[in-house]
Amino acid sequence: MSGLVLSHIAKGFKSGKVLEDVSLNVNAGEIVAIVGPSGTGKTVLLRIIAGLQEPDGGTVSIDGVDMTEASPESRGIGMAFQNFALFPHFSAFDNIASPLTARRMPAGALKEKVDAVARLLKIDHVLGHAPRELSNGQKQRTALARALVAQPKVLLLDDPLRNVDAKLRYEMRLELPRLLRSYNAAVIYVTQDYKEAMALGDRIAVLRGGRIEQWATPHDVYAAPASVEVAKLFGDPTINLLPSKVEQGEFRLLGRNVPASGASGAIVAGLRPEHLTVSRTETAGGIPCELDAVMPVNVRSVLYLRGPAGEEILATVGENEAAKFGRDHRQVWIDFAPENVLLFDAATGARIGHQAH
Amino acid sequence: MERVSALERVIRTVLILLVLVFFLFPIFWILLMSFQSNDQILRIPPSIVFEPTIANYATLLTGKLQTTAGNLDVAFLKNLGNSMLLSTGSVILSLILGVPAAYAFARFKFRLGENIAFTLLSFRFAPPLLVLLPLSLYFKQLGLTDSYFGLIWIYQLICLPLILWIVRGYFEDVSPDIEHAYRVAGHSWWTTFRKIAIPLAMPGIAAAGLLAFIFAWNNFVFALILASADKQPVTVGALAFVTASGIQYGQIAAAIVLSVMPTLLLALYAQRYLVQGLSLGAVKG
Numbered sequence: 001m002s003g004l005v006l007s008h009i010a011k012g013f014k015s016g017k018v019l020e021d022v023s024l025n026v027n028a029g030e031i032v033a034i035v036g037p038s039g040t041g042k043t044v045l046l047r048i049i050a051g052l053q054e055p056d057g058g059t060v061s062i063d064g065v066d067m068t069e070a071s072p073e074s075r076g077i078g079m080a081f082q083n084f085a086l087f088p089h090f091s092a093f094d095n096i097a098s099p100l101t102a103r104r105m106p107a108g109a110l111k112e113k114v115d116a117v118a119r120l121l122k123i124d125h126v127l128g129h130a131p132r133e134l135s136n137g138q139k140q141r142t143a144l145a146r147a148l149v150a151q152p153k154v155l156l157l158d159d160p161l162r163n164v165d166a167k168l169r170y171e172m173r174l175e176l177p178r179l180l181r182s183y184n185a186a187v188i189y190v191t192q193d194y195k196e197a198m199a200l201g202d203r204i205a206v207l208r209g210g211r212i213e214q215w216a217t218p219h220d221v222y223a224a225p226a227s228v229e230v231a232k233l234f235g236d237p238t239i240n241l242l243p244s245k246v247e248q249g250e251f252r253l254l255g256r257n258v259p260a261s262g263a264s265g266a267i268v269a270g271l272r273p274e275h276l277t278v279s280r281t282e283t284a285g286g287i288p289c290e291l292d293a294v295m296p297v298n299v300r301s302v303l304y305l306r307g308p309a310g311e312e313i314l315a316t317v318g319e320n321e322a323a324k325f326g327r328d329h330r331q332v333w334i335d336f337a338p339e340n341v342l343l344f345d346a347a348t349g350a351r352i353g354h355q356a357h
Numbered sequence: 358m359e360r361v362s363a364l365e366r367v368i369r370t371v372l373i374l375l376v377l378v379f380f381l382f383p384i385f386w387i388l389l390m391s392f393q394s395n396d397q398i399l400r401i402p403p404s405i406v407f408e409p410t411i412a413n414y415a416t417l418l419t420g421k422l423q424t425t426a427g428n429l430d431v432a433f434l435k436n437l438g439n440s441m442l443l444s445t446g447s448v449i450l451s452l453i454l455g456v457p458a459a460y461a462f463a464r465f466k467f468r469l470g471e472n473i474a475f476t477l478l479s480f481r482f483a484p485p486l487l488v489l490l491p492l493s494l495y496f497k498q499l500g501l502t503d504s505y506f507g508l509i510w511i512y513q514l515i516c517l518p519l520i521l522w523i524v525r526g527y528f529e530d531v532s533p534d535i536e537h538a539y540r541v542a543g544h545s546w547w548t549t550f551r552k553i554a555i556p557l558a559m560p561g562i563a564a565a566g567l568l569a570f571i572f573a574w575n576n577f578v579f580a581l582i583l584a585s586a587d588k589q590p591v592t593v594g595a596l597a598f599v600t601a602s603g604i605q606y607g608q609i610a611a612a613i614v615l616s617v618m619p620t621l622l623l624a625l626y627a628q629r630y631l632v633q634g635l636s637l638g639a640v641k642g
Contacts, residue, residue, distance in 0.1 A: 052537050072540040079541045085534040089556050102543025146542070 002063050003027040003186040004049070004154050009058035011044055018044050020210035022058070026186040028153070031177065033189045033201030033218075035233065040207050042190045043082075046156050049188070051075050062154055073102065078147035078185070079156040083163065084139045086131040092142050093118075093127040099150040117145045120179065137168045148183060155185040161196065173199050194234045198222065206230050228349040231270050231342060237302050237314045240271045243346060254287045255308045258338050262353055266346035275340040276315040278303060279333050280324065286333030289313065294325050301325075305334065390610035398606045413611035433612055435587065436594030441619060442505060443580070443590055444573040447512035448566055454513070455520030456562060460554060462521070463528035477521055480514045485578040488514075493582055503585045511579050516569035523568070527561025528554065563630035571620055591616045 009022040018041035026032045034042050047053040049060055051072035059068045067075050078099070086095050093114060100110045118124040121141040126134060134142065140160055147155060161169045177200055180187050191197050197204050198218040206214045206221065214226040225231035231239045244251040244267055246260045253269050260267070279286060293304040301322030305313040315334060317325075325332070343352040390398050392409040417433040461467075462474055492511065493502070501507030531554060539549045555562070577592040595612055598605045 047537075050537075050541050052541070071545075072537070073543045073545055075541075076543075077541055079538065081534050081538060083532070083534060085532065085538040087535060087539065087553060098539060098544070099542040146538070150543070 003030070004188070005059075005061040006045075006049070007059045007061070009045065009048060009060070010056045011041070011048060011053070012056055017210055019048075019055070022207070022210070022212055024205050024212060024215060026154075026188060028186050029181060029184045030202045031180055031187040031189055031200055032203050032205060033191060033197035034205045034207055035191060035194055035197040036207035037233075038192055041210060042207055043158055045207070046079070046158050046188065046190060049154070050077055050079050050156060075154075076150075076152050077154045077156060078150060078152035080140075080143045080147040080158065080160045082159045084131075084143045086139060086142060086146075088131050090131075091127065092123065092129050092131065092134065092138075095131065095142055096127075096145045096149050098146060099152075103150065113149055114145075117149045121145050136164055140164050140168075140172075148179075151183060151185070153185055155180070155183070155187040157187065157189045159191050161191075169196075176200060195236070198234070206233065224351070225342070226351055228268060228270070228344045228351075231344070231351075235272055237273050237297075237316065239342075240273060240276075240313050241344075242269050242271070242307075242311055242313075243267070244269050253341065254311075254313075254334075254336075256287065258341060260343060263343050263345075267352065268344040268346050268349075270342035270344060271336055271340065273302065273314040273316045275336055276313070277335045278305075278315050278317055278321075278325075279335075280330070281333070283333050283335065286335050289332055289334050291325060291330050291332045294322055296322060303332075305332065387610045387613050390606060391614050393607055393610075395603070395605065395607055398610075413607040414615075416608055417611055417615065432586070432597065433591075433594060433615075436589055436591045437615065437619075439580075439588055439594075440574055440590035440592070440616070443508055443512060444570050446505070446509045447516050447573045448570045450509060451513055451516035451520045451569055452562070452566055455517050455565075456524055456555070457550075459521050459524035460528050460550065463525045464533065474521065474525070478518045481518050485514075485576070489578060489582055496583055502583060503588060505588060508580060508584055508588065511583065512573050512576065515572050515576060519569045519572065520562075520565045523565035524558060524561045527558040531557045560631050563627045567624055567627045567631075570623060574616075574620055 004026040006025070007023050009019055010017070011019040022045060024032065034045070036042055044053065048055045051067070051070060055068065059066055061067060062075065062077075086092075087098070090098070096114045096118065097110055100113060105113070114127070115124060118127055121144060123138055123141045123145065126138055131139060131142070140163070144157075144160060147157070161172055164172070173196060189197070189200050191200075198221075201218055204214070204216060204218055204221050205212045206226070208229060214221055214230050216224075221230065222234050225234060228241065232241070242253060244253055246264050246267055249260060250257045251260050251263075251267060251269070252258075253271075258269075282288075288308060290306040291303060292306055295302045295304070296319065299319050300316045301319060303315045303317060303322075303325065305315060307313050313334070344350065345352055389405065389407075391413055392411065393407055394410055394412065397407050420432065420434060462470060496502045496507055499507075501510070535557070536549050536553055539553045540546065544552070574590070575592060576590075580588070580590050581593050591612070595609060595616075598609045598612065
């Protein structure tokens with residue numbers, strides 16, 4: 001089997017266990033995004049894969065070879081760090097060349113490779129500079145070039161866009177996938193930003209509580225989240241969560257009876273803001289709500305509503321629509337389709353009907 | 358820029374001059390004395406204008422002293438050589454031992470780590486006189502009295518704590534991720550230590566080395582007790598100028614000027630490393 005395989009990785013420190021049981025695999029040419037709030041051990045996992053830390057249990061294999069005990073320099077991995085970690089006393093050229101000097105590449109071939117990757121990342125004009133003379137965007141691309149230049153089989157990217165300004169981050173989000181796919185490496189991309197994960201990842205691993213809570217394509221993570229926490233993590237504005245109780249196969253949601261298949265007892269009903277239709281005039285079957293505030297966000301607007309029982313509800317409408325909702329609060333009518341309602345068990349948070357694999 | 362009034366500037370200049378005079382005047386006076394004969398030095402009132410003589414330097418460099426009681430051999434050049442040997446040897450040994458140790462203390466947390474580091478530092482607290490008696494007994498037992506090897510070993514008490522504590526701080530300031538990046542790129546631990554850790558900590562290593570050299574050079578008591586005349590450094594050798602026919606102030610002054618030269622030259626050379634590292638921004642987190 002090719003690519004990177006992690007099997008039951010566990011790691012604990014004096015302060016507690018960080019990783020309990022993490023297993024995943026990344027094929028060559030695939031990008032796996034690992035998402036999770038800060039402190040969940042994403043960086044620890046990357047360090048274990050790179051060989052900078054030893055796991056308490058589990059194995060790391062690259063292309064079928066067990067690398068758990070191997071030293072970092074023998075794993076053939078490319079890594080880009082969150083804080084760039086460029087060598088301050090080397091020029092940008094020497095920074096990028098360092099994986100090649102380790103492989104004792106002759107100077108001519110080395111220069112070719114460094115120039116090629118620098119051209120690809122558009123930093124060929126600053127190769128002679130020292131890191132302190134580079135802008136943040138250039139430093140980030142130098143770190144990326146250093147990770148890519150030796151064409152490693154496994155590429156580890158630790159939140160490389162975190163310390164970069166918003167505009168550049170957006171540009172790189174479009175450039176990176178194309179760039180990474182041309183190298184055909186197994187890529188792990190760690191991020192706290194779910195949008196980045198959905199834009200870049202072929203598959204997403206949600207890391208929470210030291211385990212992979214969900215391991216699926218971006219679409220499935222969004223449309224069929226494994227639990228309340230995953231649903232809350234993926235979605236902006238956050239999903240509406242309304243507690244309810246299933247009685248005789250039905251539960252009440254915003255004053256309406258909704259059939260519940262396969263659920264019973266106390267549940268939490270999730271409804272994404274974009275699945276609500278809002279109207280200023282009374283509609284048949286519409287639920288009356290009070291409009292508290294309108295917040296424009298990019299090309300949409302978020303409406304802050306108060307439901308019939310006083311619940312806080314968020315809905316999104318396009319920017320053309322938003323203009324019609326005036327500033328003073330007023331009565332609106334909302335509607336939703338029952339098939340868009342996600343059901344979660346109130347006690348465990350797990351989604352009812354989610355297939356764990 | 359704040360506007361500094363003319364008065365403030367004048368006061369500031371005057372104060373700076375006063376401080377400079379306070380610190381530099383003794384050195385200036387000694388320099389003058391080294392070019393004067395004994396009579397000129399002891400003249401009252403002392404004057405800055407005089408006829409310079411290089412007799413003092415001649416005596417030191419040729420090794421012959423003419424006094425009213427006859428000719429004496431002056432072993433100043435031998436003493437200077439001993440100082441160079443002892444100080445250079447001690448600093449090199451303490452760098453070889455101390456820099457890797459400082460790295461270990463900076464990067465790894467091991468049991469009793471802080472205890473060991475503090476114990477090494479505590480060697481600097483004790484005045485050498487305190488340990489001299491038991492030391493001389495041990496030296497006799499081990500046969501180390503009157504040997505360069507024994508002296509260099511003892512000088513580690515002076516040099517090693519400095520190297521350890523100063524260089525450890527500089528290694529701690531280098532972000533470990535920089536070393537990790539070099540290792541993941543494919544280099545062994547030793548290459549990373551040589552090419553990344555040491556160059557980035559170089560200002561600290563240069564500063565600590567220079568300080569260790571100065572302290573080793575200035576040491577008096579260890580060499581006085583634990584070595585015989587032919588191995589004594591310049592600090593002890595200066596005693597020889599207190600002769601039966603009087604204290605040769607001129608020669609002492611000339612000896613001081615010559616003794617300060619090596620350390621001064623070393624400091625001027627090491628300055629390059631001290632400044633270079635600070636401008637890299639490597640010391641920032």
